[in-house]
Amino acid sequence: xxxYRTHTCAALSKDNVGETVxxxxxxxxxxxxxxxxxxxxxxxxxxxxxxxDEDSPALALLESLRVESVITIDGEVKARNEATVxxxxxxxxxxxxxxxVTVQSRADELPLPVAGEQEYPEDIRLKxxxxxxxxxxxHRNIMLRSDVITSLxxxxxxxxxxxxxxxxxxxxxxxGARDYLVPSRxxxxxxxALPQAPQMFKQLLMVAGFDRYFQIAPCFRDEDLRSDRSPExxxxxxxxxxxxxxxxxxxxxxxxxxxFEEFSGGKTVTSAGEFPRIPYxxxxxxxxxxxxxxxxxxxxxxxxxHFEKSGFGLFEKIVGSGGRVRVIPAPNTADKSRKFxxxxxxxxxxxxxxxxxxxxxxxxxxxxxxxxxHGPDLMADLYDELGLGPDDGLFFAAGKEAExxxxxxxxxxxxxxxxxxxxxxxxxxxxIVDFPMFEYDEALGKVDFSHNxxxxxxxxxxxxxxxxxxxxxxxxxxxxxxxxxxxxxxxxNHRPDIMYKxxxxxxxxxxxxxAQFSGMIEAFKLGAPPHxxxxxGIDRIVMLLADEPNIREVIAFPLNQRAQDLMMGAPSAVSKxxxxxxxIKLLEEPRAADAEKARTDQLGD
Numbered sequence: 001x002x003x004y005r006t007h008t009c010a011a012l013s014k015d016n017v018g019e020t021v022x023x024x025x026x027x028x029x030x031x032x033x034x035x036x037x038x039x040x041x042x043x044x045x046x047x048x049x050x051x052x053d054e055d056s057p058a059l060a061l062l063e064s065l066r067v068e069s070v071i072t073i074d075g076e077v078k079a080r081n082e083a084t085v086x087x088x089x090x091x092x093x094x095x096x097x098x099x100x101v102t103v104q105s106r107a108d109e110l111p112l113p114v115a116g117e118q119e120y121p122e123d124i125r126l127k128x129x130x131x132x133x134x135x136x137x138x139h140r141n142i143m144l145r146s147d148v149i150t151s152l153x154x155x156x157x158x159x160x161x162x163x164x165x166x167x168x169x170x171x172x173x174x175x176g177a178r179d180y181l182v183p184s185r186x187x188x189x190x191x192x193a194l195p196q197a198p199q200m201f202k203q204l205l206m207v208a209g210f211d212r213y214f215q216i217a218p219c220f221r222d223e224d225l226r227s228d229r230s231p232e233x234x235x236x237x238x239x240x241x242x243x244x245x246x247x248x249x250x251x252x253x254x255x256x257x258x259x260f261e262e263f264s265g266g267k268t269v270t271s272a273g274e275f276p277r278i279p280y281x282x283x284x285x286x287x288x289x290x291x292x293x294x295x296x297x298x299x300x301x302x303x304x305x306h307f308e309k310s311g312f313g314l315f316e317k318i319v320g321s322g323g324r325v326r327v328i329p330a331p332n333t334a335d336k337s338r339k340f341x342x343x344x345x346x347x348x349x350x351x352x353x354x355x356x357x358x359x360x361x362x363x364x365x366x367x368x369x370x371x372x373x374h375g376p377d378l379m380a381d382l383y384d385e386l387g388l389g390p391d392d393g394l395f396f397a398a399g400k401e402a403e404x405x406x407x408x409x410x411x412x413x414x415x416x417x418x419x420x421x422x423x424x425x426x427x428x429x430x431x432i433v434d435f436p437m438f439e440y441d442e443a444l445g446k447v448d449f450s451h452n453x454x455x456x457x458x459x460x461x462x463x464x465x466x467x468x469x470x471x472x473x474x475x476x477x478x479x480x481x482x483x484x485x486x487x488x489x490x491x492x493n494h495r496p497d498i499m500y501k502x503x504x505x506x507x508x509x510x511x512x513x514x515a516q517f518s519g520m521i522e523a524f525k526l527g528a529p530p531h532x533x534x535x536x537g538i539d540r541i542v543m544l545l546a547d548e549p550n551i552r553e554v555i556a557f558p559l560n561q562r563a564q565d566l567m568m569g570a571p572s573a574v575s576k577x578x579x580x581x582x583x584i585k586l587l588e589e590p591r592a593a594d595a596e597k598a599r600t601d602q603l604g605d
Contacts, residue, residue, distance in 0.1 A: 010046025288409020489534025
């Protein structure tokens, strides 16, 4: 017999009744029924009920153990009587009568419960993540993550891609978020950077002639965190040669749709080949966001023209100074009190906006200051244009175009949630396309890149030389699902002449481009194919499939919202010798406690 187990805790059934077996696992739960002890024994695969009574030599030892102790049980498989069968458990028709027990590891008092999965503070859960991962939901989430990655790999290989690895220690890039820097011991005063993405390397693989690349790529960005963002994350990074934007779409849609269909648990998924293409300008107008949640049926409209001359002086003043007025319908709100509308206004102010105006309508009668000042006839004209009914309310976002769009987008989401309009049980994908190549940066007082400086402008050199920079669109695109951006991508600019011109428009000289992007620009001068790709975020994919609100719930060992590893104590102070090795001197000495910990850790090494 094997030293630890003949079966896993999910393997036994009625077919094994009468057999002598050996199981190993964690004591998940204990129930004492007056001389009869029931123990749920758990391993990676499942659960088996162990029973011990006064005839069992194992009873006394099992009674003395805390939950989460690790044990090995020898016993006999018995059928449960019909009244005690657990139909929800794969092993629910049997139990194992314990003949002997070996304690592999005793557990002390737990810092958080495993059985029952009660809500617990995140700092405790992250400090004792190895215990938290024993909980059913967390265990299931990490298993789902593994299965999703396996499925993604298989689907990419089936599409003709090969997986290649790119460097982790790389050069710092002036673009994007802050880099995580790694000092060099051999080259004093210089630093490696952990990759924010394998962007340049994957493009260089195309230049090298590998045609179809993918990688489950680790990426690192030193940026402020939120529920859907982690400082270290993984993405399905891919790149293709000799492709158009449509080729990229047609390649990745079956991969994403297939993975979501495989793991959706019965939810509907946008079919491959049917992802809507929404131009950026349309997305910002209709949804107030470049990552719209298409489960929300509400559509934002621009009604600026209705307030060019209006009795409502505030809006007339905003419009007269170049501002916009956007509206969000609130259908069938005749039964809502004035408090509902006031609460929405207070919500907007609480989020830093000037306020959210509104009009109420009940049985065709308008209410609220905007309707009163604008007049019932003009308000009826506006409602007719929008196709609204006699019991529909309307919210107003007014201000500079960007501000009005941002408030309208946030209000669209809030109204949809408050009125229960968000469609459930589905994953709705779309592409956001036709991003502007350039934007005017008011802080810098100049034209700058709006998205990815290495994208091919639509119209190529002709557009760069003949169009207003703010009218030039790029071959850039985002994949969005249920309001989450899963990836950004582009058809790349592979021509040095076009790259120099694009950077010139943004105020960068040829010398600056040569200095900061020498590897890529020199490669393009030696024969580069047209190429493009994208990089869907794996953490966000799993977060959506697991129906979790926070990305940390689908990462085995995440950092907290302050980018700290509470379990391993990172980041931490290091010894003076370690700093000396990499030619670094701190401006401030670390606190005594940190320094002592670093010294102790060094001795331990």
